[in-house]
Amino acid sequence: MYIILMYDILTDEKGSKVSRNTFKICKKYLTHIQKSVFEGNLTELDLMKLKSELDSYIRKDKDSLIIFKNRNERWLEKEFLGIEDDKTSNFF
Template sequence: MYVVLIYDITMDVHGPKVHRNVFKICKRYLTHIQKSVFEGNLTQLKLMQLKADLDKYIRKDVDSVIIFKSREERWLDKEFWALEDDKTDRFF
């Protein structure tokens, strides 16, 4: 399945450490496309592993992770409204 992952980490005392760990985990599974946004193809098993890895760091009371899922990349439409980044050319 094709996944777009977006996260928001609260920058309190522990925020920078949480952010570093979340970023590294996401980068292992997906392509980094913009600040806290990642995309890529994952199997259901890999998605479950990603969630398990993130659950070790995400603080459910202050942090947020959103996953958009699609069967295939081709079902997504992408439009640039400003600077076009070639790292994101995987969308059609």
Template structure:
């Protein structure tokens, strides 16, 4: 599945959350990540994220789709991190 993840964390936890998300997804912009992942990977990511979060103060939002081809993505301005995987 294709996932877009957005989070808003307390300053002390934001670095740890960024590091966790980068293990699973492509970093797009500040607290925004996207990429393909399996259902198992998503469950692992959410489990680990909950360990880092203070759910009374922090938030994590997921947008899921079966495939990236069904997502119309438009970038205005500078793309911070390209998700192309050219070798």
């Protein structure tokens, strides 16, 4: 399944550690395309692993993480404003 994941981490005392660990975990499973945005194809099992690992760092009362799921990446269109980055070549 095709995933787009984005997160916002509160920049408080512990936020930099949470942000660093969240980034590392996301990078293990997905392609980093922009600051706190990742994309890629994952199996259901890998998505469960990703969410489980992230769950140990994301603070439910301070941080936000959104996962968009689609069965097929071909149904998405991409439009750039500004610099076009080839890391997002998964879109058609």
